[in-house]
Amino acid sequence: MAEITDDVRLRTMTSADLDRVLVVEQACQLTPWSMTNFRSCLSSGYRCKVATREGEIAGFMVLSAVLDEAHLLNIAVAPAWQRRGIARWMLEQAIARAVDEDMSVMYLEVRAGNQGARKLYEQLGFEVCGRRPNYYRTTDGHEDAVLMTLML
Known part of the structure; x- marks a missing residue:
């Protein structure tokens, strides 16, 4: 995997970004x-x-924060930019901010079949804590959501 270059920046999303997002x-x-x-x-x-x-x-x-809990609701990297460490880097930034703000836990859910994302989350310390059967639609039915948690 190629490393992130210094010219990638993380900033707050605005309504002007929404068409491209x-x-x-x-x-x-x-x-x-x-x-x-x-x-x-x-x-x-x-x-x-x-x-x-x-x-x-x-x-x-996109993350939500309530009291001392953070929930990763959505994350995506444009196909042209995938496999360059951008998702890992964004998550590391989110985790660092959550730690700085004394959050205690970060949650997420991921498609059971999304092995690449699940591997990334596990590498960052997330652990499986549950499943939601048949949660996500697929082209030929449904698949489970895997619930994961990271204790901060």
């Missing part, structure tokens, strides 16, 4: 979030971030 989402997800989902997250004060390089959105993540 939606393109990334649609390229990465079988059942993508809608524009309404992203607008709702922005207006609700969720932690919405974009990773940019030379003005291009390479990836994004």
Whole structure:
């Protein structure tokens, strides 16, 4: 895997980013979030971030924070930028911020069949804590969501 270059930046997502964020989402997800989902997250004060390089959105993540718990709701990296460490880097930034803010735990859920993401999460210290049977739609049915947690 290639390393992240110094010219990738993480910044707060704005409404002006949403068209480009939606393109990334649609390229990465079988059942993508809608524009309404992203607008709702922005207006609700969720932690919405974009990773940019030379003005291009390479990836994004959306987290919620309640009391001392953080929940990774969505993360995606544009296909042209995948396998370069951007998702890991974004997650490391989110984890570091959660630790700085004295959060105690970070949660996420992932498709059972998304082995690449599951491996990344495990490498970052997340552990499986449950399953939601038949949670995600697939092209030919449904698959489980794997629930994971990271104690901070």
